[in-house]
Amino acid sequence: MHATDRSGIAVAVSVMLATFALTPLTKDSSFLGVSWVVIIALGVVAVLMRRARLSAPAVLVAQLLLLGVVLVALSLTMPAPAAPWYEHFFGLYGAGAEHMRTQASPMDPDNGVKLIFVSAIGVIAVMTDLLVSGIRRPVWAIAPPATLFLVPAIGLGTDTGLISFGCLAVGYLGILVAEGLNSTARWTRGLSRDSAEGMGTAAPVVWRSAGYIAVPAVVLTVALGVIMPTLSLPGWGLGSGQGGSGPLELADPTLDLRRNLNQPTDRQVMSYTTDRPGGVYLRMASLPKFSDAGWQVATIRLDRGDQLPAVPGLRQEPAKRRTTTITVGDFRSEYLPLPYAPRRIQVAGQWGSDEQSLVVHSTRSGSGIRNLTYTVESVDIDPSGEDLAQASAGTPTDSALTSVVPNDLPDSLVKLTRQVTANAPTPALKAAAIQAYLRSARFTYSTEPQPGTGYQALENFLLKDRRGYCEQFAGSMAMMARVVGIPSRVAVGFLPGDRQGDTFKVSVRDMHAWPELYFSGFGWVRFEPTPAVASAPSWTVRGPSDAGEDPTSRPSSTSPTQRASAGPNPTVAPTQGPTTGDSTAGFPWRKTLTGSGIALLVLLILASPATIRIRRRSARMADGLMPDERVEAAWAEIKDTLVDLGGSWPEGSPRMIGTEVATRLHQDKSATLTQVATLVERARYSRSFDDPASVQNINQMTDEIRRGLAEPRSGWQRLWAFVAPRSLFRGLFRARD
Incomplete structure (x- = not known):
């Protein structure tokens, strides 16, 4: 076998194995077969041209031309409007990019996404072949296929598993072994022995060396992967993956929100009963980070146990607790939907809570809420409008995240906020003014995706088209609250749903986002700036006589009224002591021994x-x-x-x-x-x-x-x-x- 044949086969197999890493991103696995045909075609062209002793640049140009022709031919097999082929070709890329932006993983099948995946895999195959056979740097050949592993690993923020990593490692080792065999095959006798790269028939030496170096390297990488958020071994209780108790980087719940609100048909996903009047918002995730990238989750530490930490910022916890029993149907998530503020949960499986947000998340890979029934005890945060109007904006323990106004926030957004809140004398009344502004007739509720991202999307929503859905309304209010000095974050979960007898039915289109603002003595308080979806909370618009309004009722057409207080009554939020996470008695022998073994x-x-x-x-x-x-x-x-x-x-x-x-x-x-x-x-x-x-x-x-x-x-x-x-x-x- 020619050396170029051996290298070409190794490159093709390596890239084909690496393509499995993309399968968690989409429900359509048909891209695998198409991409494998493309990889084989590119490899055959490279092998034939190198046998003909053509230069590396010529091989590269031929591969790129072939890849372009194949991609155009693939696009022509996809349904197209009456448009020239080139408009259809580039239109598919645009549609695929928009589909990826608005869908959560695994995405629904889409021709544009399929074309993007095949294009990316083809380019990676060309780059890998160039490194191995073109510029003779096979050790660098790990880089292009590794991008296929890193995209879901970083983008999903969840365990990618050992299989995709193992495919990547096996493919790379195949390239190294092929190069070792090629090197030893160049040996000849006599004088050339001094300039050859090997000595004698060294195939056994190559395989032994691969075993000496590769096997420990793979074992070490897997061991180190346990402490990474994208690769973990279930049951070890180590590191920051979903089997550990260390910092955990969560996936973006706004992608699920956008996808569920745009479902073609509505369907029930859960139901619940509660022992107190009215339904409840079922809160899942908290987004405290704000920047030009929008509102995002933060790295959190999960503490295990059915007793949750103290409610952040709440001066005095109500004696009366609400008991809610929730049954989840065909809905997948690793966040546990709960009323705020949860105090105790009875749920099967392994779950952990974050002391800052009281978010409860699975601590075991593959665990979730589908077909799960559980009970939660919670306290309602429902201050009177009069008391809240007198409260000052507090300082939460995570103020480094929840109080920061980015330096690059556009002046136009700051100026609008100042105008809206100019006549409000206290922080709570400023928040009520922002809520009333967003719920006014100036804005239109629409789930159609609007152009722009980050600050541009906020400017489009607040200053230009004024069309959006709950994510835009909630994110805008939270941003404006920070501008006037009120700590804020965005919560994602579900509306209370529809009441049928003693049971509340929650559908997929009830998924919702709302802002939470922090006030001294009360902690995090829910606001509702999204019109036509739910009523504004009673404490944000009326006096104490209406504090018990059913949050499932629809919004009234009257504008919210602001009640000025006699003057603010500054208070200091109580300082929370550290809460303890899940621990076991005795010396941690398993972790110590495992750590020593890794060292x-x-x-x-x-x-x-x-x-x-x-x-x-x-x-x-x-x-x-x-x-x-x-x-x-x-x-x-x-x-x-x-x-x-x-x-x-x-x-x-x-x-x-x-x-x-x-x-x-x-x-x-x-x-x-x-x-x-x-x-x-x-x-x-x-x-x-x-x-x-x-x-x-x-x-x-x-x-x-x-x-x-x-x-x-x-x-x-x-x-x-x-x-x-x-x-x-x-x-x-x-x-x-």
């Missing part, structure tokens, strides 16, 4: 190159070899020592090589090298070379030459040559001898 594994992997190099030297210097074999082994050891120290092995006959390398040694060492070079010529070209006496001191001569080569080098160079000997990786880094 030991790291040391073993770091020591493996030096260990392999020492074993190779010992084998070369061993007794029992024939005289000519001892000479060749000594010559190979001198060559590897020079390469390890950063030198280059010259080309030519042994005498020419000895003469050139001897110039880098002291006089006594150069004479010794000349003697060894002469022995090499005799061993290779004489009719017989079986005199043991002539090679009796070959090991001592070799050690003397090795010391002479190392003497001019610095201590760091000698240490690096020992820890990471380049001669072991000559085939990977293409160090020309």
Whole structure:
């Protein structure tokens, strides 16, 4: 088999295996078969052109042209309006990008997304082939396929699992093994042995080296992956993945919100009963981070246990608790829908709560709320309008997230906020003014996606088209509240739903977003700026006599009235003591032993190159070899020592090589090298070379030459040559001898 054939097959298999990493992103797996055909076609073209000895640039251009033709042909097989082919082709990319922006993973099937996936995979196949066979840098070939693994790993923020990582690792190891076999296949006899990259039939050596280095590396990567948010081993209780108790980066719940509000048909997803009047908002996630990227979740720490931490900022918890029993149907999420503020939950499975937001999230990979029934005790945060109007804006313990106004926030948004709240004397009345402004006839509720992202989307919504759905209304109010000094965040969950007898039915289109604002003594208080969806909370628009209004009632057409208080009554939010997470009694033996094992594994992997190099030297210097074999082994050891120290092995006959390398040694060492070079010529070209006496001191001569080569080098160079000997990786880094 030609070397180019072996490399081409390895590249194709590697990229094909890496494509499995994209399957969590879409429900349509048909892109796999199409992309594999594209990968094979690109590989065949590359192999044939390299057999014809065409240049690397020519191969690259041919592959790109073929990829373009295949993508255009693929687009023509997809349903199209009456438009030229090029408009249809680029239109599919635009439609696919919009579909990816508005859909949560796994996305519904879409031709544009399929074309984007196949295009990306084709480009990655071309780049990988270029690195391996074009510019002869196979060790870098991990980078392009790794992007297919990183896209879902970073974008989803959840465990991608071991299978996709294993496919990536196996494909990369295949490329390295193929390159090692190619290197050893270049060896020929005689003079060319000095300039070849390997010695003899070394396929067993290649496979052993791959095992020595690759297997520990894969094991280490998997072990380290346990502490990453995108790869975990269930049941170990380690790190920041969904099996650990460390910081957890959650997925973006606004994508689920957008997708569910745009479902073609409505359907019931859960029901609940409660022992107090009226329905309740079922809160799932909290978005405290605000920037040009919009409102986002923050890294949180989950503490296990059915008793939840203290309610942030609430001065006095009501004695009366609400008990709600919730039954979830065909709805998938790893957030637990709960009334705010939850105090105690009875739920099967492994769950953890965040002390800042009281969000409850699964701590076990693959666990969720589908077909789950659970009970929660909660307290209602329902202050009177009069008391709230007198409250000051508090300072939550996470104010570094919830009080920050970005420096790059457009002045137009700040100016609008000042105008809306100009006549409101207290923080709560400023919040009520913002809510009334957004609920006014100026704005129209619409679930149709509007153009723009980040600050641009806010400017479009507040200053131009004034059309949007709950995400825009909630995000705008939370932003405006921060401008006037009120800490804020956005909550995502469900509206109370429709009451049928004693049961409330919640549908997929009841998914909703609303702002929560922080006030001294009350903590986080819900507001409702979205018109035509739900009534504004009673404490934001009326006096204490209406505090018990049913939040499931529809909004009235009258404008909210603001009640000015006699004056603010500044109070300080109570300081919360630290809450304790899930812990077990006794010394954490499992984590300690696991950590020690990982540390030991790291040391073993770091020591493996030096260990392999020492074993190779010992084998070369061993007794029992024939005289000519001892000479060749000594010559190979001198060559590897020079390469390890950063030198280059010259080309030519042994005498020419000895003469050139001897110039880098002291006089006594150069004479010794000349003697060894002469022995090499005799061993290779004489009719017989079986005199043991002539090679009796070959090991001592070799050690003397090795010391002479190392003497001019610095201590760091000698240490690096020992820890990471380049001669072991000559085939990977293409160090020309």
